[in-house]
Amino acid sequence: MDFQLTEEQRLVRDMARDFAQNELLPRARKHDEQGRIDPEVFQMIAELGLWGLTIGEEYGGAGLGNLELSLVLEEINAACAATGVTLSVHNSLLGAPIKRFGTKEQMQKYLPGLASGETIGCYCLTEPNAGSDAAALVTTAKKDGDEWVLDGTKVWVTNGGIAKLAIVYARTNQEVSKAKGISAFLVPLDTPGVKIGKTEKKTGIRGSSTTEILFEGVRLPADALLGEENKGFMIAMDTLDGGRIGIASQSIGIGRACLEASVRYAKEREQFGRPIGDFQAIQWKIADMSTRIDAARLLTHRAALIRDAGDRVSEAAAKAKLFASQSANFAADECLQIHGGAGYTDDFEVERLFRDARITEIYEGATDIQRIVIARSVMA
Numbered sequence: 001m002d003f004q005l006t007e008e009q010r011l012v013r014d015m016a017r018d019f020a021q022n023e024l025l026p027r028a029r030k031h032d033e034q035g036r037i038d039p040e041v042f043q044m045i046a047e048l049g050l051w052g053l054t055i056g057e058e059y060g061g062a063g064l065g066n067l068e069l070s071l072v073l074e075e076i077n078a079a080c081a082a083t084g085v086t087l088s089v090h091n092s093l094l095g096a097p098i099k100r101f102g103t104k105e106q107m108q109k110y111l112p113g114l115a116s117g118e119t120i121g122c123y124c125l126t127e128p129n130a131g132s133d134a135a136a137l138v139t140t141a142k143k144d145g146d147e148w149v150l151d152g153t154k155v156w157v158t159n160g161g162i163a164k165l166a167i168v169y170a171r172t173n174q175e176v177s178k179a180k181g182i183s184a185f186l187v188p189l190d191t192p193g194v195k196i197g198k199t200e201k202k203t204g205i206r207g208s209s210t211t212e213i214l215f216e217g218v219r220l221p222a223d224a225l226l227g228e229e230n231k232g233f234m235i236a237m238d239t240l241d242g243g244r245i246g247i248a249s250q251s252i253g254i255g256r257a258c259l260e261a262s263v264r265y266a267k268e269r270e271q272f273g274r275p276i277g278d279f280q281a282i283q284w285k286i287a288d289m290s291t292r293i294d295a296a297r298l299l300t301h302r303a304a305l306i307r308d309a310g311d312r313v314s315e316a317a318a319k320a321k322l323f324a325s326q327s328a329n330f331a332a333d334e335c336l337q338i339h340g341g342a343g344y345t346d347d348f349e350v351e352r353l354f355r356d357a358r359i360t361e362i363y364e365g366a367t368d369i370q371r372i373v374i375a376r377s378v379m380a
């Protein structure tokens, strides 16, 4: 077992760290306040090749794996979690399933645009009455001659307001049990009948775009189908296995930012005539935060390597996401406590980190869902 990064992995991580610390961190508060990411950030991400990090070189991507993506996402999220989730969803929830399940034609049609960032991607699974119970979705795709006609409403779509291409899950067979009658479709969002609905006002990651998307009589060609008909739920779940490694990486980044902010504050804030970092009560918090973040990183890198090796990663990804998201929230809570009243104001970064951390235990499968995935696998 090798815990050392390769020279290339270190270079990729350091490049992402420089970008995150120099360009994203100074903008993170602004992104949060204005509810959107600065357009020049999208351009910078494109210039660094991060939109297509895991897309093959033959399609204009960097051809790297999930471990490199995790390293990059940790850095980006340590500076700006809104940018982090935008990039994670684009790479893991749209680029990855096209790469894993697409035909050559679909890859040629879509991957170059996704790799360059010309096309931002989003993932449409959740519906008003199908959240944790994703297979309960009621959006339909009905055959009409050679075409499909898509009708339904998707909610909580990350990147909904900025994406040009969506993967949409819809029911194509009403006769079979719920998970077996779902198919996946690639839908350009300028197709007639697509409407971007309400934009959510969120507690955290406010710079990222989260919207409803409505599909009303949207006509799609036969080749919009991704993978086999009625096998879409498996694609949705396989895709989330990868996405959960991305959210675990986001959690590590947020947790690390909390740890670093805590150490800084503990050294400069004085009470009882000395820096509060001299007190064991503060040191133990810092020790526990650091230990959990390290453990989360090990679980996450292991999951990334399993995925890169081509093996089923459901259990390992769920464990990484479960533990990393809880660690991020633990670190955010302790960081705020160390800052005291000051941390409860927006004078300090921890106020935003605390809000940003919370979503990691909710999206791409809530904490309880990760436990279901883990327990089913362990007990099988």
Ligand code: CAA
Pocket: 085, 089, 123, 125, 126, 131, 132, 133, 134, 135, 156, 157, 158, 179, 233, 234, 235, 237, 238, 240, 241, 314, 363, 364, 365, 366, 369, 372, 373
């Ligand atoms: N890979 C491949 N196939 C899988 C799979 C996986 N990871 N997980 C399940 N399957 C297959 C199963 O083998 C089964 O197939 P068979 O019937 O042929 O055996 C089929 O899919 C159905 O699986 P389940 O019986 O396990 O389905 P379920 O209805 O019990 O659901 C669940 C399981 C884990 C609860 C699932 O519904 C789930 O993950 N829910 C959470 C949904 C979620 O994470 N949503 C996130 C939305 S996206 C988002 O948040 C993005 C964002 O904004 C950032």
